[in-house]
Amino acid sequence: GAVVSQHPSxxxxxxxxxxxxxxxxxxxxxxxMFWYRxxxxxxxxxxxxxxxxxxxxxxxxVEKDKFLINHAxxxxxxxxxxxxHPEDSSFYICSAAQSNQPQHFGDGTRLSIL
Amino acid sequence: KQEVTQIPAALSVPEGENLVLNCSFTDSAIYxxxxxxxxxxxxLTSLLLIQSSQREQTSGRLNASLDKSxxxxxxxxxxxxxxxxxxxxxxxxxxxxxxxxGAGTTVTVRA
Numbered sequence: 549g550a551v552v553s554q555h556p557s558x559x560x561x562x563x564x565x566x567x568x569x570x571x572x573x574x575x576x577x578x579x580x581m582f583w584y585r586x587x588x589x590x591x592x593x594x595x596x597x598x599x600x601x602x603x604x605x606x607x608x609x610v611e612k613d614k615f616l617i618n619h620a621x622x623x624x625x626x627x628x629x630x631x632x633h634p635e636d637s638s639f640y641i642c643s644a645a646q647s648n649q650p651q652h653f654g655d656g657t658r659l660s661i662l
Numbered sequence: 663k664q665e666v667t668q669i670p671a672a673l674s675v676p677e678g679e680n681l682v683l684n685c686s687f688t689d690s691a692i693y694x695x696x697x698x699x700x701x702x703x704x705x706l707t708s709l710l711l712i713q714s715s716q717r718e719q720t721s722g723r724l725n726a727s728l729d730k731s732x733x734x735x736x737x738x739x740x741x742x743x744x745x746x747x748x749x750x751x752x753x754x755x756x757x758x759x760x761x762x763x764g765a766g767t768t769v770t771v772r773a
Contacts, residue, residue, distance in 0.1 A: 591763040641705055655705035
């Protein structure tokens with residue numbers, strides 16, 4: 549089946565630093581990639597949708613200058629959390645889809661900001 | 663805006679018992695509905711996908727039904743096993759291809 553690789557799986561960093569999370573589709577070309585955020589015991593909340601070569605579309609309430617998304621190729625999207633603070637600590641999950649096909653999800657990244 | 667609700671939030675059953683997980687959604691104009699499994703600290707594994715024109719899907723011990731007009735889906739897991747312990751998420755895909763997730767049902771199957 550389709551595989552999406554997300555890296556790193558866990559990161560701990562100091563407040564004020566920036567953190568980059570990578571999402572790769574390993575065996576298909578992902579025309580669209582999605583970034584979600586999940587708080588404990590809550591549902592996944594869509595943060596943004598990115599199409600290859602275009603600017604990401606952010607959901608209401610998500611700061612685009614805080615969460616920078618780049619989708620430069622059909623197999624790679626990155627999410628950079630800039631100047632991270634403790635309230636940014638969460639579980640971030642990416643997914644990738646080819647055209648209108650179902651989304652395939654990465655294993656998530658647990659981000660802890662001290 | 664699509665709202666997805668899952669009841670119950672948590673469920674604990676002895677091994678061998680059948681599981682019934684419920685999902686409801688507010689907007690019946692959906693593209694499809696998907697059930698996922700999530701293990702602690704992990705990503706999502708797709709279990710079943712039901713297109714809007716379908717009434718049910720089956721895979722092994724899993725069966726999912728869809729009643730689009732009433733905004734409901736049910737996931738049945740037959741003869742539960744300890745390995746079925748996980749959080750089960752329901753997600754509705756709208757016609758703009760975005761997924762709206764429920765908060766999940768956390769299942770514990772006791773040996």
